[in-house]
Amino acid sequence: MKKLLLLSLLGITLSSASAQENWTWGGPLDPNQAAYDVKHYTLNLAMEPDKKYISGSADAVLEVKSPIDVVKLDLIDRYKVSDVRLDGKKAIFTREMNRINVQLGKSYKPGQRLTITVAYAGETPEAVRPPWQGGFTFSKDANGKHWVGLSSQNEGAKIFMPCKDHPSDEPDEGVDQFITVPAGYMVAANGVLVSEKKKANKVTYHWKTNYTINNYSINFTVGDFIKEQKEYTTVKGNKVPMVIYLLKQNEAKAPGLMEVLETSVRTQEKYFGEYPFPKEKIGIVETPYLGMEHQTINAYGNNYKYTKVGGKNHDWLLHHELGHEWWGNKVTVSDWADFWIHEGLCSYGDWLYTEEHAGKKAYMEHVREIGEQIPNNKPVIIHDEADSDEAYHPEVYTKGAFIMHSLRYNLGDEVFFKILKGFATDEAYTYKHQVKTADFISYVNKVSGKDMAPMLNFYLRSTNLPEVVVKRSGNNRYTIQVPNIDFTLPMDVRTDKGIQRLELSAKPVEVTSSKAPVIDEDFWYLKKITTATESN
Template identity: 40%
Template sequence: MKKTLFILCCLVATVSNAQNRDISSLSSGGKLQPLQVIMDIRHYTINLNVDLTNKTIQGATEVTMVLSKNTDTILLDLVNLLTIQKVSVNNKAVKFEHKDHKIYITAASPFLQGKQLVKVEYGGEPPIAVRPPWLGGFTFTKDRSGNPWVAINCQKEGARIYTPTKDHPSDEPNEGVDMMITVPDTLVVSGPGLLQKVTKSKGKKTYHWKTNYPMSTYTMVFNIGKFHVASDEYTTINGNKVPIQFYILAEDSAEAKKIIALKKRDSQVLEKYFGEYPWVKEKIGICAVPNSGMEHQTNITFQNKFVYTKIGESDYNANLFHEYAHEWWANKVTNKDWAHEWIQEGIGTYAEALIHYDLGGQEAYDKIIDGHKRSIKYIKPMVGGEEMSEDETYAQTDIYTKGSFFMHSLRYVVGDEIFFPTLKKLATDPQYTYDNMVTTTDVEQLFSKAAGMNLKPFFDFYCRTTNQIEIVVKEVGYQKYSIKVNNAFMKLPFEITSSEGVSKMMIDKEGITITSKTPPQVDNKGYYLKKVQTL
């Protein structure tokens, strides 16, 4: 009986420990805590030793911030699975409480308005990814040759899974990130920005990566592997020369040349529509990982599958292209709040339609747009409110495909002569890029001004509802038909196909009446999300 009881207690302890390591409730963003509203993060310095045998990390992170007013508490985010040894502010040890995945830092006297340097010394076992990159954490695995291979993904949970941060999309480190990662000397670390130096000591190497650009904390990660670095150079649309570095597994190095060639081609297409590559002072980076790729800034990850489809006569890899499009839409143009995630995911997905047009013509464009339309689930709006967490927006979402189709519809409404220059302005104007985050309202106001019309009802209909345009075609006399939009919200152009041919007509809540020997067809080419009823 005692033995049985002992075994039972051990099992309960094991289950309890496993449950304690569950981070499924974590989600980046949401309503910003008042204590964090007053914090402006300027820089992160992350210095970690990664123990691959025990799957642990140990080191320190320094957070440089500016406080907008005096406060008795500084609040940072860090997962409870890691243990804090010490916290200091401006080189003075201070008290702290680590609970609910947050660090509450206090001192004998208030922290004063202005610059503060917070250093957190910590370590332990970081969470293990359950289904990366969607359910994130660390992935400790091996390549086909048996070499250690480590990836980090944390868009849902935030960078708090491995480093103290202010984990909210509205605040990026304006002055960039320094990252010093120590690993066994047989391995290589890829990271954001440019590699400053590699220091070797006692069988280990420390890789110092540095970016001077602001970046979202969920892209502020590194990867470890037996990497071969394949290098090249790309000349941007503005004539700047940018290094290309592909951190590819040594066993796959023969595949690097083709991936880099595709990356150059994709760069030309993306620059054509969205302006110069955003990080010309650093690099175009690619890193092989054992999961679907992610938009990690200047270190875009790529699943280690060298499989291509055809657009026309050209090879294409959808994951490689989509994640690269995020260098413009997510990394350069960043949603201020996860509620507006459609901006980066929807426009990033629409970029796929544009490269299909460039490589395969109108037929290829129409096919992928139709695929996006057919995949829309209409379960919840793309924008479900404000101050939402990543989970709240992402779960059962249409932000990818409906976001793309919304761009397709908007293009039709305002015309190519307005749409493309305005989209490029959104991707290049300092008002919307780098340090300045955007919301749906910002995008709407930009397009409304450019088009000279109030597009708010159009944005609200597509972004804040799950409705479709309800069109009713009714025979009202001999060869006469009325066409009405039952849920009209503004006057919109529609292509009407009748016995007289195809005409573009404006329809508002009053509708129109036309003469046709045959029942008219509305929006045959599919510019809108709609339902058509013929009476």
């Protein structure tokens, strides 16, 4: 419980303090940016930790969707842009409000591709409270060596690269990163390490991913690391490198962390299907901030604070960020309004870890403890076309996960777990095929054969809770109804005859019992219960 409360409490701080210069992303898509699709990014950057400075260039390969003669790319104003090229030729550009406007010189038609190269440099934004208020985090290890992390979930990738900074568009053909650092340092980043080239007192690491990747998952970390690796066999029999990058001071902790990681991967695979990026790696890098779900190279800063779950060492943060490889990186929303699909389903996977390793009773106790502390202050879905500041609040974790718990009770384990794994493995909802809440609900209805939209939307889009009213209507007679819903909820009701599963709605249901009925004592629902005596 302390695990998710920490996330909740820290999440609350984000809503009360704006990120640096109020950088955010998402919201309504600019019509100009809707006119093109990003296919690929290439970063060629030199990081100078002493100066907290980056310099270099970035390529954006774009495909035109509707006629366009200007391309708008996002990049924060603190970087100086020295040159912009269009397909290798010098281009005219202007800057405005964290944007670069590139004049194309002619109108490009649908289907045409172009490459924009931006040369830029500047002092990097430093994170205020990473990862909630992100940026670059500059620290030193125990040996006095530089240790640099990057987090940008709330701010977007524009804090380090020119891009189309909107969740609706991911580079379909992946990302190449050429990151140059002082000799003696390593760079851990997304995908596979293609090359490591040393020249004079510098070394350039080329990392490449061919998978689609959301903007805030594009990442690199710099440090004096040791690398530990083993081969992992996925649930489908594929061999994948399992790689961890740790500070040299923590080398002795590598075997224990590797064991914890492997247990978490196997648990996630059981419920959500094969690890999503088998052609690249399962990766973790130690970071000077708590953590973040960077595709194939998750940030880990929990300082090896293991707990025992079912007698095994467990790291809640590692497991949660790993879960985002399925929920957030493989299944990705196109509108931050639907961010609960990333955080709620991922958090539900954390609860399933408890059930898998400590049993159903421990799971139910864990869920009750969390559920009783959900304040229900904001709708899980604030409104459509939300930006990252609006969408991100603690209940996308807790209430989002609890809604999955309620759905499980409604549908039963066989159907429910079929839905979780099916949605995370169906090509219609994964990788380049981004999703919205409506897609998830449609899939639930299709697989279950039930219309779960009324219940799901009730919990997701409002702060209302079912108000269960129990009235004593006579000797040993009671009526039970939920007057503030226009759908039916099955609930367990305990009477002197035992537990019955009753279909409750606005229409009263009568039961006979020598004792007052107990409603949903196992706590499958967030709800309010009132008791009353009918007047004569």
